[in-house]
Amino acid sequence: MMGFGRRLKVTLFGSSHGPEVGAEIEGIPKGSAIDVARLQEDLDRRRPVGRTLATKRQEEDRLIVDRGLVAGLADGGPLRAHVLNEDVRREPYDRLRNTPRPGHADLPALLRFGAAADLSGGGIFSGRMTVGLVIAGGVARQLLAREGVEVAAFTRAIGTVEAAWSVEEPLATLRASARSNEVGCPDPMAARRMEELIAEARRAGDSVGGLIEGVATGLPVGLGEPFFDSIESVVAHLAFAIPAVKGVEFGDGFRGARMRGSEHNDPFEWEGDRVRSVTNHAGGILGGMATGAPLVVRVAVKPTSSIARPQRTIDLKERTNVEIVVTGRHDPCIVPRAVVVVEAVTAFALADLALAGGFL
Protein backbone atom coordinates (compact mmCIF):
# COMPACT_ATOMS: atom_id res chain seq x y z
CA MET A 1 0.00 0.00 0.00
CA MET A 2 1.51 3.31 -1.03
CA GLY A 3 -0.90 5.48 0.97
CA PHE A 4 -1.22 6.68 4.56
CA GLY A 5 -3.34 8.99 6.72
CA ARG A 6 -6.81 9.32 8.16
CA ARG A 7 -8.04 12.90 7.68
CA LEU A 8 -5.02 14.01 5.67
CA LYS A 9 -4.10 11.21 3.25
CA VAL A 10 -1.01 10.82 1.12
CA THR A 11 -0.55 8.41 -1.77
CA LEU A 12 2.89 8.13 -3.37
CA PHE A 13 3.27 7.36 -7.06
CA GLY A 14 6.06 6.78 -9.55
CA SER A 15 9.40 4.98 -9.16
CA SER A 16 13.10 5.83 -9.23
CA HIS A 17 13.63 5.29 -12.96
CA GLY A 18 10.03 5.72 -14.22
CA PRO A 19 8.94 9.01 -15.79
CA GLU A 20 8.09 10.79 -12.50
CA VAL A 21 7.73 10.62 -8.73
CA GLY A 22 5.22 12.50 -6.62
CA ALA A 23 2.26 12.48 -4.25
CA GLU A 24 -1.47 12.92 -4.14
CA ILE A 25 -2.76 14.52 -0.93
CA GLU A 26 -6.40 14.35 0.09
CA GLY A 27 -8.10 16.18 2.95
CA ILE A 28 -6.51 19.63 2.69
CA PRO A 29 -9.19 22.02 3.98
CA LYS A 30 -10.69 23.97 1.07
CA GLY A 31 -9.32 27.50 0.81
CA SER A 32 -6.01 26.73 2.62
CA ALA A 33 -3.21 28.87 1.19
CA ILE A 34 -0.37 26.67 -0.12
CA ASP A 35 2.86 28.41 -1.12
CA VAL A 36 4.37 26.37 -3.96
CA ALA A 37 7.70 28.23 -3.73
CA ARG A 38 8.08 26.98 -0.14
CA LEU A 39 7.35 23.41 -1.24
CA GLN A 40 10.11 23.84 -3.83
CA GLU A 41 12.51 25.01 -1.09
CA ASP A 42 11.77 21.80 0.84
CA LEU A 43 12.44 19.69 -2.26
CA ASP A 44 15.69 21.55 -2.88
CA ARG A 45 16.91 20.51 0.58
CA ARG A 46 16.44 16.85 -0.45
CA ARG A 47 18.31 17.17 -3.75
CA PRO A 48 21.83 15.80 -4.06
CA VAL A 49 22.84 18.43 -6.65
CA GLY A 50 25.57 20.75 -5.40
CA ARG A 51 26.48 18.42 -2.54
CA THR A 52 29.92 16.91 -2.73
CA LEU A 53 28.95 14.18 -0.27
CA ALA A 54 25.93 12.76 -2.13
CA THR A 55 25.01 10.65 -5.17
CA LYS A 56 26.11 12.10 -8.51
CA ARG A 57 22.56 11.78 -9.86
CA GLN A 58 21.69 15.24 -11.24
CA GLU A 59 18.05 16.28 -11.40
CA GLU A 60 16.24 19.60 -11.26
CA ASP A 61 13.34 18.28 -9.15
CA ARG A 62 11.20 21.17 -10.35
CA LEU A 63 7.76 20.81 -8.71
CA ILE A 64 4.80 20.51 -11.06
CA VAL A 65 1.37 20.85 -9.44
CA ASP A 66 -1.12 18.94 -11.59
CA ARG A 67 -4.27 19.74 -9.68
CA GLY A 68 -5.77 20.83 -6.37
CA LEU A 69 -4.71 24.48 -6.27
CA VAL A 70 -6.49 27.52 -7.66
CA ALA A 71 -4.61 30.81 -7.34
CA GLY A 72 -2.55 29.31 -4.51
CA LEU A 73 -5.62 28.08 -2.58
CA ALA A 74 -6.64 24.45 -2.02
CA ASP A 75 -9.73 23.72 -4.11
CA GLY A 76 -11.02 21.03 -1.74
CA GLY A 77 -10.11 18.13 -4.06
CA PRO A 78 -6.92 16.04 -4.01
CA LEU A 79 -3.68 17.95 -4.58
CA ARG A 80 -1.47 16.08 -7.06
CA ALA A 81 2.13 17.16 -7.59
CA HIS A 82 5.24 15.56 -9.08
CA VAL A 83 8.78 16.03 -10.33
CA LEU A 84 10.31 14.41 -13.41
CA ASN A 85 13.06 11.77 -13.32
CA GLU A 86 15.64 13.21 -15.67
CA ASP A 87 18.87 11.34 -14.95
CA VAL A 88 18.14 7.65 -15.36
CA ARG A 89 20.81 4.98 -16.01
CA ARG A 90 19.34 1.50 -15.98
CA GLU A 91 22.39 -0.61 -16.92
CA PRO A 92 23.94 -1.01 -13.44
CA TYR A 93 20.67 -2.47 -12.17
CA ASP A 94 20.03 -5.11 -14.85
CA ARG A 95 22.59 -7.47 -13.27
CA LEU A 96 20.89 -7.23 -9.87
CA ARG A 97 17.96 -9.33 -11.08
CA ASN A 98 20.19 -12.33 -10.49
CA THR A 99 22.50 -11.20 -7.71
CA PRO A 100 20.60 -9.23 -5.04
CA ARG A 101 22.53 -6.54 -3.16
CA PRO A 102 23.06 -7.29 0.54
CA GLY A 103 21.22 -4.70 2.63
CA HIS A 104 18.89 -3.47 -0.14
CA ALA A 105 15.33 -4.55 -0.98
CA ASP A 106 16.33 -6.62 -4.05
CA LEU A 107 16.01 -10.12 -2.53
CA PRO A 108 12.51 -9.89 -0.99
CA ALA A 109 11.29 -7.80 -3.96
CA LEU A 110 12.49 -10.42 -6.48
CA LEU A 111 11.12 -13.37 -4.52
CA ARG A 112 7.77 -11.70 -3.94
CA PHE A 113 7.15 -9.85 -7.23
CA GLY A 114 9.26 -11.92 -9.67
CA ALA A 115 9.38 -10.45 -13.18
CA ALA A 116 7.26 -7.48 -12.01
CA ALA A 117 9.93 -6.34 -9.53
CA ASP A 118 11.37 -3.01 -10.69
CA LEU A 119 14.90 -2.80 -9.28
CA SER A 120 16.10 0.01 -11.49
CA GLY A 121 17.46 2.76 -9.28
CA GLY A 122 15.80 0.90 -6.40
CA GLY A 123 12.34 1.10 -8.09
CA ILE A 124 9.67 1.84 -5.49
CA PHE A 125 12.20 1.09 -2.72
CA SER A 126 14.38 3.99 -3.78
CA GLY A 127 15.10 7.00 -1.59
CA ARG A 128 13.73 8.96 -4.55
CA MET A 129 10.19 8.00 -3.45
CA THR A 130 10.71 10.39 -0.54
CA VAL A 131 10.12 13.27 -2.99
CA GLY A 132 6.39 12.57 -2.48
CA LEU A 133 6.78 12.52 1.30
CA VAL A 134 8.55 15.89 1.17
CA ILE A 135 5.74 17.40 -0.93
CA ALA A 136 3.05 16.04 1.44
CA GLY A 137 5.01 17.06 4.54
CA GLY A 138 5.56 20.53 3.11
CA VAL A 139 1.80 20.98 2.67
CA ALA A 140 1.24 19.72 6.22
CA ARG A 141 3.88 22.10 7.59
CA GLN A 142 2.12 25.05 5.98
CA LEU A 143 -1.23 23.99 7.50
CA LEU A 144 0.38 23.66 10.96
CA ALA A 145 2.26 26.97 10.71
CA ARG A 146 -1.10 28.81 10.53
CA GLU A 147 -1.79 27.51 14.06
CA GLY A 148 1.66 28.46 15.34
CA VAL A 149 3.12 24.93 15.14
CA GLU A 150 6.66 24.76 13.77
CA VAL A 151 8.40 21.57 12.71
CA ALA A 152 12.10 21.11 12.01
CA ALA A 153 14.70 18.34 11.90
CA PHE A 154 18.47 18.34 12.23
CA THR A 155 21.33 15.89 12.15
CA ARG A 156 22.23 14.66 15.65
CA ALA A 157 24.94 12.13 14.77
CA ILE A 158 26.79 10.61 11.86
CA GLY A 159 28.67 7.41 12.65
CA THR A 160 30.35 8.01 15.98
CA VAL A 161 30.34 11.83 15.69
CA GLU A 162 27.59 13.24 17.94
CA ALA A 163 26.56 16.91 17.77
CA ALA A 164 25.93 19.20 20.75
CA TRP A 165 22.86 21.32 20.09
CA SER A 166 19.69 21.67 22.15
CA VAL A 167 15.99 21.79 21.24
CA GLU A 168 15.79 24.61 23.82
CA GLU A 169 17.50 26.93 21.31
CA PRO A 170 15.18 28.88 18.98
CA LEU A 171 14.38 26.84 15.85
CA ALA A 172 15.32 29.82 13.64
CA THR A 173 18.85 29.83 15.11
CA LEU A 174 19.21 26.06 14.73
CA ARG A 175 17.93 26.27 11.15
CA ALA A 176 20.37 29.00 10.16
CA SER A 177 23.36 27.03 11.52
CA ALA A 178 22.15 23.76 10.00
CA ARG A 179 21.80 25.28 6.54
CA SER A 180 25.38 26.54 6.54
CA ASN A 181 26.80 23.00 6.12
CA GLU A 182 26.17 19.95 3.94
CA VAL A 183 25.03 17.64 6.72
CA GLY A 184 22.15 19.70 8.16
CA CYS A 185 23.70 19.90 11.62
CA PRO A 186 23.42 23.03 13.82
CA ASP A 187 26.76 22.31 15.58
CA PRO A 188 29.42 23.67 13.16
CA MET A 189 32.39 21.84 14.74
CA ALA A 190 30.59 18.47 14.70
CA ALA A 191 29.33 19.20 11.16
CA ARG A 192 32.91 19.51 9.91
CA ARG A 193 33.89 16.20 11.49
CA MET A 194 30.76 14.57 10.05
CA GLU A 195 31.63 15.81 6.57
CA GLU A 196 35.15 14.41 6.93
CA LEU A 197 33.77 11.08 8.12
CA ILE A 198 31.44 10.77 5.12
CA ALA A 199 34.23 11.71 2.70
CA GLU A 200 36.54 9.16 4.33
CA ALA A 201 33.87 6.41 4.14
CA ARG A 202 33.31 7.18 0.45
CA ARG A 203 37.06 6.99 -0.27
CA ALA A 204 37.12 3.60 1.48
CA GLY A 205 34.26 2.37 -0.77
CA ASP A 206 32.05 2.23 2.31
CA SER A 207 29.13 4.14 3.91
CA VAL A 208 27.97 5.50 7.29
CA GLY A 209 24.65 5.94 9.08
CA GLY A 210 23.46 8.32 11.78
CA LEU A 211 20.70 9.93 13.81
CA ILE A 212 18.21 12.62 12.78
CA GLU A 213 16.25 14.51 15.41
CA GLY A 214 12.83 16.01 14.64
CA VAL A 215 11.36 18.80 16.77
CA ALA A 216 7.85 20.34 16.83
CA THR A 217 7.02 23.41 18.91
CA GLY A 218 3.73 25.19 19.62
CA LEU A 219 1.64 22.01 19.67
CA PRO A 220 -1.74 22.47 21.34
CA VAL A 221 -1.96 20.46 24.58
CA GLY A 222 -3.99 17.31 23.98
CA LEU A 223 -3.25 16.90 20.26
CA GLY A 224 -3.00 13.19 19.43
CA GLU A 225 -5.36 10.32 20.19
CA PRO A 226 -5.20 7.97 23.14
CA PHE A 227 -3.98 4.44 22.26
CA PHE A 228 -3.70 3.37 18.61
CA ASP A 229 -3.35 6.83 17.12
CA SER A 230 -0.99 8.15 19.76
CA ILE A 231 1.47 10.75 18.46
CA GLU A 232 4.24 8.15 18.85
CA SER A 233 2.32 5.54 16.83
CA VAL A 234 1.52 7.81 13.90
CA VAL A 235 4.92 9.54 13.71
CA ALA A 236 6.75 6.20 14.02
CA HIS A 237 4.52 4.55 11.38
CA LEU A 238 5.49 7.26 8.90
CA ALA A 239 9.14 7.44 9.97
CA PHE A 240 9.55 3.69 9.42
CA ALA A 241 8.22 4.18 5.89
CA ILE A 242 11.38 6.17 5.08
CA PRO A 243 13.81 3.78 3.38
CA ALA A 244 16.86 2.98 5.56
CA VAL A 245 15.18 3.97 8.86
CA LYS A 246 15.75 1.24 11.45
CA GLY A 247 14.92 2.93 14.75
CA VAL A 248 12.59 5.59 16.18
CA GLU A 249 12.49 6.92 19.75
CA PHE A 250 10.78 9.81 21.54
CA GLY A 251 12.33 11.97 24.24
CA ASP A 252 14.83 9.89 26.17
CA GLY A 253 13.54 6.82 24.33
CA PHE A 254 15.60 3.68 24.96
CA ARG A 255 17.78 5.51 27.49
CA GLY A 256 14.65 5.68 29.70
CA ALA A 257 14.92 1.95 30.30
CA ARG A 258 18.01 2.59 32.43
CA MET A 259 16.56 5.54 34.39
CA ARG A 260 14.58 5.83 37.64
CA GLY A 261 11.07 7.35 37.72
CA SER A 262 12.50 10.14 39.82
CA GLU A 263 14.88 11.00 36.96
CA HIS A 264 12.52 10.44 34.02
CA ASN A 265 9.38 12.22 35.31
CA ASP A 266 9.11 15.79 34.06
CA PRO A 267 7.92 18.04 36.92
CA PHE A 268 5.20 20.62 36.10
CA GLU A 269 5.14 24.27 37.10
CA TRP A 270 2.97 27.30 36.37
CA GLU A 271 4.37 29.83 33.95
CA GLY A 272 1.78 32.62 34.22
CA ASP A 273 -1.49 30.85 33.35
CA ARG A 274 0.29 28.13 31.35
CA VAL A 275 1.54 24.74 32.58
CA ARG A 276 5.18 24.08 31.74
CA SER A 277 7.25 20.88 32.00
CA VAL A 278 10.49 21.75 33.78
CA THR A 279 12.37 18.98 31.93
CA ASN A 280 11.38 17.07 28.79
CA HIS A 281 12.40 13.41 29.12
CA ALA A 282 8.99 12.44 27.66
CA GLY A 283 9.70 14.27 24.38
CA GLY A 284 6.52 16.33 24.69
CA ILE A 285 4.12 13.37 24.73
CA LEU A 286 2.10 11.78 27.57
CA GLY A 287 -0.73 9.30 26.94
CA GLY A 288 -0.15 9.69 23.20
CA MET A 289 -1.04 13.40 23.43
CA ALA A 290 0.98 16.61 23.29
CA THR A 291 1.94 18.13 26.65
CA GLY A 292 2.85 21.51 25.19
CA ALA A 293 6.60 20.87 25.57
CA PRO A 294 8.58 20.47 22.32
CA LEU A 295 7.98 17.12 20.63
CA VAL A 296 11.31 15.35 20.19
CA VAL A 297 11.71 12.32 17.91
CA ARG A 298 15.00 10.63 17.02
CA VAL A 299 15.33 8.51 13.92
CA ALA A 300 18.18 6.03 13.33
CA VAL A 301 19.31 5.72 9.70
CA LYS A 302 21.40 2.71 8.71
CA PRO A 303 24.56 3.04 6.59
CA THR A 304 23.77 3.01 2.85
CA SER A 305 23.71 -0.59 1.64
CA SER A 306 25.05 0.04 -1.88
CA ILE A 307 28.79 0.24 -1.22
CA ALA A 308 31.68 -0.03 -3.66
CA ARG A 309 33.42 -2.94 -1.87
CA PRO A 310 33.13 -6.59 -2.95
CA GLN A 311 30.31 -8.31 -1.02
CA ARG A 312 29.06 -11.88 -0.69
CA THR A 313 25.70 -12.69 -2.23
CA ILE A 314 23.96 -15.41 -4.24
CA ASP A 315 23.29 -16.14 -7.89
CA LEU A 316 19.56 -16.89 -7.96
CA LYS A 317 19.63 -18.71 -11.32
CA GLU A 318 22.79 -20.77 -10.85
CA ARG A 319 22.09 -21.30 -7.13
CA THR A 320 25.71 -20.53 -6.27
CA ASN A 321 27.38 -18.23 -3.79
CA VAL A 322 29.10 -15.34 -5.57
CA GLU A 323 30.77 -12.02 -4.97
CA ILE A 324 29.44 -8.72 -6.35
CA VAL A 325 30.66 -5.16 -6.58
CA VAL A 326 27.69 -2.78 -6.62
CA THR A 327 27.91 -0.06 -9.24
CA GLY A 328 25.50 2.81 -9.96
CA ARG A 329 25.41 6.17 -8.16
CA HIS A 330 24.83 6.13 -4.43
CA ASP A 331 24.89 8.33 -1.33
CA PRO A 332 27.78 7.41 1.00
CA CYS A 333 25.50 8.62 3.83
CA ILE A 334 21.71 8.95 3.63
CA VAL A 335 21.35 11.17 6.72
CA PRO A 336 21.98 14.63 5.18
CA ARG A 337 19.34 14.07 2.50
CA ALA A 338 16.85 12.43 4.88
CA VAL A 339 16.74 15.36 7.34
CA VAL A 340 14.00 17.14 5.39
CA VAL A 341 12.17 13.82 5.00
CA VAL A 342 12.03 13.32 8.78
CA GLU A 343 10.76 16.89 9.08
CA ALA A 344 8.12 16.09 6.44
CA VAL A 345 6.78 12.90 8.02
CA THR A 346 6.66 14.50 11.48
CA ALA A 347 4.67 17.41 10.07
CA PHE A 348 2.36 15.11 8.13
CA ALA A 349 1.58 12.94 11.17
CA LEU A 350 0.88 16.01 13.33
CA ALA A 351 -1.33 17.68 10.71
CA ASP A 352 -3.34 14.46 10.27
CA LEU A 353 -3.82 14.21 14.05
CA ALA A 354 -4.61 17.92 14.30
CA LEU A 355 -7.37 17.58 11.68
CA ALA A 356 -8.72 14.42 13.37
CA GLY A 357 -8.81 16.14 16.76
CA GLY A 358 -10.43 19.35 15.51
CA PHE A 359 -7.30 21.45 16.15
CA LEU A 360 -7.03 22.58 12.49
Ligand SMILES: Cc1cc2nc3c(=O)[nH]c(=O)nc-3n(C[C@H](O)[C@H](O)[C@H](O)COP(=O)(O)O)c2cc1C
Ligand atom coordinates in the same frame (compact mmCIF):
# COMPACT_ATOMS: atom_id res chain seq x y z
C1 LIG B 1 17.03 10.19 0.74
C2 LIG B 1 17.45 8.75 0.62
C3 LIG B 1 18.48 8.40 -0.26
C4 LIG B 1 18.89 7.06 -0.38
N1 LIG B 1 19.93 6.78 -1.21
C5 LIG B 1 20.37 5.50 -1.33
C6 LIG B 1 21.46 5.19 -2.19
O1 LIG B 1 22.04 6.05 -2.84
N2 LIG B 1 21.83 3.88 -2.28
C7 LIG B 1 21.22 2.89 -1.54
O2 LIG B 1 21.62 1.74 -1.64
N3 LIG B 1 20.20 3.16 -0.72
C8 LIG B 1 19.75 4.44 -0.60
N4 LIG B 1 18.69 4.70 0.25
C9 LIG B 1 18.13 3.62 1.09
C10 LIG B 1 17.38 2.52 0.34
O3 LIG B 1 16.32 3.06 -0.40
C11 LIG B 1 16.89 1.46 1.35
O4 LIG B 1 17.95 1.04 2.16
C12 LIG B 1 16.30 0.24 0.65
O5 LIG B 1 15.09 0.59 0.02
C13 LIG B 1 15.97 -0.91 1.60
O6 LIG B 1 15.04 -0.50 2.58
P1 LIG B 1 15.38 -0.59 4.13
O7 LIG B 1 16.79 -0.11 4.28
O8 LIG B 1 14.39 0.33 4.79
O9 LIG B 1 15.22 -2.01 4.53
C14 LIG B 1 18.26 6.04 0.38
C15 LIG B 1 17.22 6.40 1.25
C16 LIG B 1 16.81 7.73 1.39
C17 LIG B 1 15.72 8.07 2.36
